[in-house]
Structures are given as structure tokens and as C-alpha cells.
Amino acid sequence: MPSAPTDLPLGSKRVIAESEHRIPRQKLDDNAMKVVYRLQDEGYDAFLVGGCIRDLLLGMQPKDFDVATSAHPEEAEELFRRSRLIGRRFKLLHVRFGRELIEVATFRASHDSDDNDGEHGRQAESGMILRDNVYGTIEEDALRRDFTINALYYCVRDHSIHDFANGYADIQRRQIRMIGDPEARYREDPVRMLRAARFAAKLGFEIEPGTAAPIHTLGPMLTRIAPARLFDEALKLLQSGHGEASLRQLKRFDLFRTLFPQTDAMLDSEEYPVETLVYNALANTDRRLGQGKSVTPAFLFAALLWYPMQRRLQVLLDERDQPALQCLHQAANEVLAEQVRSTAIPRRFSGPVRDIWELQQRLPRRSRADQLLTHPRFRAAYDLLLLRENSGEDLDGLGQWWTDFQNADESHRSDMQKGSRSTSSDAAPKKRRRRRKPSKPSND
The missing domain is CATH 1.10.3090.10 (cca-adding enzyme, domain 2)
Structure with missing residues (x-):
């Protein structure tokens, strides 16, 4: 990628042409493209979004491809025979192609909208999001995502990237930066602190100082997260091929103790x-x-x-x-x-x-x-x-x-x-032996 452009005001759209970002079209997932084209054929806006675009820009092959659309979940469900709605806090549509699942999410709005206290979107007094089904525009959807590098939208019409949060520039800078006020965003969802550590470990990026600063103070908020969700996050951190680097990040921010x-x-x-x-x-x-x-x-x-x-x-x-x-x-x-x-x-x-x-x-x-x-x-x-x-x-x-x-x-x-047989015995550790100098584990 060329040198990073000057940042635009948050929410302003920058269009990065295919000639600039140079994502090979053959790297795009065929099934995800089918979902996007189907939604567009029915008059809805639809884009490939998030981590898949980030990884393609970094020359990595994404594990999953996600779609963001203007269609509400129930509207999108009607378009795909092999699909089902999941989630309550954050309603999504899963479209199945054999063993592959394409996740389809409706554009969301922020939680300071008029619907915030209504049926579809609620927050606790601490700021934590309890339900996240407040629908909005693509611009609003971009700004409610967590990190700038995850707020990139791939347009299949002209194969450009739409960037509303300067995420393209942050990928070039190799930095992880929160969209909006980091402390407020962590309070909305404390798991974002673990995600910051995971992306830093996976991508080898630095966490931008303002994004890193609140983590030490707010880390204890993770104890409010459901243990089942933290189990999933622990596996993403430690069992996705970058466990050593993840542990270093968790220790750096004193987050390992929460897991x-x-x-x-x-x-x-x-x-x-x-x-x-x-x-x-x-x-x-x-x-x-x-x-x-x-x-x-x-x-x-x-x-x-x-x-x-x-x-x-x-x-x-x-x-x-x-x-x-x-x-x-x-x-x-x-x-x-x-x-x-x-x-x-x-x-x-x-x-x-x-x-x-x-x-x-x-x-x-x-x-x-x-x-x-x-x-x-x-x-x-x-x-x-x-x-x-x-x-x-x-x-x-x-x-x-x-x-x-x-x-x-x-x-x-x-x-x-x-x-x-003459030396076999119970292995109860009745007496500890002196530790020898540790070494790295041998190959299997």
C-alpha cells in the first residue's frame, strides 16, 4: 500500500480505488459475493466488511467473510433458503453454503439514538450494551464498530473500499485505534479490551496510546462478562496460532488474571x-x-x-x-x-x-x-x-x-x-524434587 493519507474527520467517507488497495479479486470468497449480489439484486445495500478486508489488505487469507447490509435480519432471512437468525443481544443472520457460514449483519446505529431505551437497544447505567439491535446507516454502522481497522467496507460494484474512520491509514501505520472515546467504548463492551490485545498479537500491531491507556483501569470490568463468552474469547486469544504473543499482551495490560x-x-x-x-x-x-x-x-x-x-x-x-x-x-x-x-x-x-x-x-x-x-x-x-x-x-x-x-x-x-515392575510406584507428589533449568518444548 502507498504512504498513509492524511486523516479525514471521523465519519467522512474516503473511497480507496482498486488501483490503490490492490486486493486481488480471486481472493474474495465466492459464497460471500453471492450473498452480497443477492441482497443488492433485491434493492438493499450490501458490502463485505470488517476483518476480512483488513486481512486482505495485509496479504493474509481471511478465515471468515462477513457481510453488512441495509436489510433488516428478517428481511435478509427471506432471501436465503439455507439461513437462520441467531442472537438476541446482537441479531445476526447465518447463511449456509455446505460447511461454510456467511454472517450477515444489519447496519447498526449508535446507542445515543432515540431508540436507546426502547425494545431494540438498551444500555446499563455503567454504559455496557445490553442489547444491540438499533439499526442505522452505513456511516453510523462504521462509527459504532470497535477499531478503525475493522471499519472498512468493500463495494463489489466497483471493487473500491469505503472508509469512514481512517482505518486504511491505520493499517498502513500498523496501529490499533479505537473509534470514538476509548474509555466509553470499553465500558459499552469490556471484551473490546481483550480484542485489542488479540489484534495486537495476531497482526503484530501497536495499540495506539489513547486506546491502550484505559485498559489497566477498566480491566476489572471483564468480571461482569458472562463466563461462557470469556471462554470463547480465551480460545481466540490462546488457541488461534498466536498464543505466546497474546499472553504477552494480556500480561502487559494485567488482563490474564481476569481469564x-x-x-x-x-x-x-x-x-x-x-x-x-x-x-x-x-x-x-x-x-x-x-x-x-x-x-x-x-x-x-x-x-x-x-x-x-x-x-x-x-x-x-x-x-x-x-x-x-x-x-x-x-x-x-x-x-x-x-x-x-x-x-x-x-x-x-x-x-x-x-x-x-x-x-x-x-x-x-x-x-x-x-x-x-x-x-x-x-x-x-x-x-x-x-x-x-x-x-x-x-x-x-x-x-x-x-x-x-x-x-x-x-x-x-x-x-x-x-x-x-520393581520400581513402579504411586505418583503422588509426596516430596518435590529440585527444579532443573527449563527449556523449550520439543517437537511432537
């Missing part, structure tokens, strides 16, 4: 290598995603909450005369129950988290290695075991033993298990 308060409280622990394990787990996740491999929230949460669970387990082992496995189950329940107060963990993930933790206690029982190898959570548990060792835990070479066992033939496996 993982128990882990955050232990980051500076001298007793456990908490911070090293967290960074290694995120590096492992980033690498797997970069290699096109699958990842699961269960593994990530098991790693991030491992030491809070270990600390609670140690307390229970010291206080009670109970089997180690029983103490582990109680510790897991208590730590997960505390975590869901911040970020909800669906049961389809919390169950596997418990399994991964329980296997950490069973993996030292090498005489039963054949049985453990068939456990559905073995691979995740093995990966966590390696991360623990690489983060500084001294486990007597257990990770290497399991690596060798998996690579051995049947006869060698039998010999390895026989040789382990």
Missing part, C-alpha cells in the same frame, strides 16, 4: 515453574496449529491449570489421610469449579482435563504401560508430561522412557515393562 486468576496468582512462584509451563504450552499449541495439526481446549486448560491443581493437591495430601487419587479428584474439582467462575469450561472439555491430570499420576506406573497406551487421553497426557519436564520438573527421565516405549517393538516393550 485465569488462579494461574496468574502463581506466575511468580518460586516453588513451581508456572510461567515457563504456560509459555511452553502456548508455544506447543502455536506450533501445532502452524503445522496444520489439531488442538483441543482440554489440553490447553489442563496445562494452564496444572500447577493450581498441584498446589491444591499438595494441601489435601498434607491435611488428609486419603489415597492420592481421591485427593487428586477433589483438587481437580475445586480448581475447575473456581475456574468456571471466570471462564466457563464446557463439560466436553472439563472431563478430558480431569483425565489428563489423572494420567499424570498413572504414567509413572510403567509396568502398566501397555494399558495406558490405549487410553483415549494418553497422547495429551504424554504431551503434558513432556512440557512439565521441559519446564523444569525433575521426573527421573519419565518422558524419555515413554518416548522410547512408544517407539519400541513388542518384544522390547515387554522387557521395558518387566524392568519397571
Whole structure:
């Protein structure tokens, strides 16, 4: 892109011609284009909008393509056979093309309109938006979006970009800037603070000083957000291929504590290598995603909450005369129950988290290695075991033993298990070993 143009007053439209922005037409999503053309054929305004345009300008391939239109959700729904309305706080239309979903949103207006206290748009006294179905013009829609870089509209008629918030210039400056007053916009939706951190991590952009300034003060407002929504935001931050960079941004603005308060409280622990394990787990996740491999929230949460669970387990082992496995189950329940107060963990993930933790206690029982190898959570548990060792835990070479066992033939496996029977024992952490120097996690 050429050098950044001079900023126009907020709300003024700048049209960037195709000859200037140079987005290749073949990079546009065919199904999203079909949606836009269908809406236009019925007399509605419609544009590709938001992150997809931002990413195309940066030479990235967007994961999703969104559409903004003058048609109300119910009007748009009538035009597409395979579609459905979702949401109440923010009503949207999803149009399905096979496995692909195109999200269609009606132009919204700001919440200082006359309808603000009516049925379609409401705000709490704190400024937080409770419902966001106040419809407006494209100009109003642009100014109610969060960051300038997300307020770009692609016109399919002449393939130009319509910019109402100087977002094109901010992309060239590689900066994230809030539209309007940052403090007021964060109060409308505190999740915007997490989004600022995520975009900075994903894009390698700087957060403009005025946009960054209120975050430290307003961060505690995130505790008012539904834990289920924060779970989704946590996955976007930490499990989208830029987890390490996201963690650095979260720590910079003291936001990590709102997502993982128990882990955050232990980051500076001298007793456990908490911070090293967290960074290694995120590096492992980033690498797997970069290699096109699958990842699961269960593994990530098991790693991030491992030491809070270990600390609670140690307390229970010291206080009670109970089997180690029983103490582990109680510790897991208590730590997960505390975590869901911040970020909800669906049961389809919390169950596997418990399994991964329980296997950490069973993996030292090498005489039963054949049985453990068939456990559905073995691979995740093995990966966590390696991360623990690489983060500084001294486990007597257990990770290497399991690596060798998996690579051995049947006869060698039998010999390895026989040789382990005399040393196999319960893995309850009765005495902590001296931590060694941590290292980066090895490749899978």
C-alpha cells in the first residue's frame, strides 16, 4: 500500500480505488459475493466488511467473510433458503453454503439514538450494551464498530473500499485505534479490551496510546462478562496460532488474571515453574496449529491449570489421610469449579482435563504401560508430561522412557515393562524434587 493519507474527520467517507488497495479479486470468497449480489439484486445495500478486508489488505487469507447490509435480519432471512437468525443481544443472520457460514449483519446505529431505551437497544447505567439491535446507516454502522481497522467496507460494484474512520491509514501505520472515546467504548463492551490485545498479537500491531491507556483501569470490568463468552474469547486469544504473543499482551495490560486468576496468582512462584509451563504450552499449541495439526481446549486448560491443581493437591495430601487419587479428584474439582467462575469450561472439555491430570499420576506406573497406551487421553497426557519436564520438573527421565516405549517393538516393550515392575510406584507428589533449568518444548 502507498504512504498513509492524511486523516479525514471521523465519519467522512474516503473511497480507496482498486488501483490503490490492490486486493486481488480471486481472493474474495465466492459464497460471500453471492450473498452480497443477492441482497443488492433485491434493492438493499450490501458490502463485505470488517476483518476480512483488513486481512486482505495485509496479504493474509481471511478465515471468515462477513457481510453488512441495509436489510433488516428478517428481511435478509427471506432471501436465503439455507439461513437462520441467531442472537438476541446482537441479531445476526447465518447463511449456509455446505460447511461454510456467511454472517450477515444489519447496519447498526449508535446507542445515543432515540431508540436507546426502547425494545431494540438498551444500555446499563455503567454504559455496557445490553442489547444491540438499533439499526442505522452505513456511516453510523462504521462509527459504532470497535477499531478503525475493522471499519472498512468493500463495494463489489466497483471493487473500491469505503472508509469512514481512517482505518486504511491505520493499517498502513500498523496501529490499533479505537473509534470514538476509548474509555466509553470499553465500558459499552469490556471484551473490546481483550480484542485489542488479540489484534495486537495476531497482526503484530501497536495499540495506539489513547486506546491502550484505559485498559489497566477498566480491566476489572471483564468480571461482569458472562463466563461462557470469556471462554470463547480465551480460545481466540490462546488457541488461534498466536498464543505466546497474546499472553504477552494480556500480561502487559494485567488482563490474564481476569481469564485465569488462579494461574496468574502463581506466575511468580518460586516453588513451581508456572510461567515457563504456560509459555511452553502456548508455544506447543502455536506450533501445532502452524503445522496444520489439531488442538483441543482440554489440553490447553489442563496445562494452564496444572500447577493450581498441584498446589491444591499438595494441601489435601498434607491435611488428609486419603489415597492420592481421591485427593487428586477433589483438587481437580475445586480448581475447575473456581475456574468456571471466570471462564466457563464446557463439560466436553472439563472431563478430558480431569483425565489428563489423572494420567499424570498413572504414567509413572510403567509396568502398566501397555494399558495406558490405549487410553483415549494418553497422547495429551504424554504431551503434558513432556512440557512439565521441559519446564523444569525433575521426573527421573519419565518422558524419555515413554518416548522410547512408544517407539519400541513388542518384544522390547515387554522387557521395558518387566524392568519397571520393581520400581513402579504411586505418583503422588509426596516430596518435590529440585527444579532443573527449563527449556523449550520439543517437537511432537
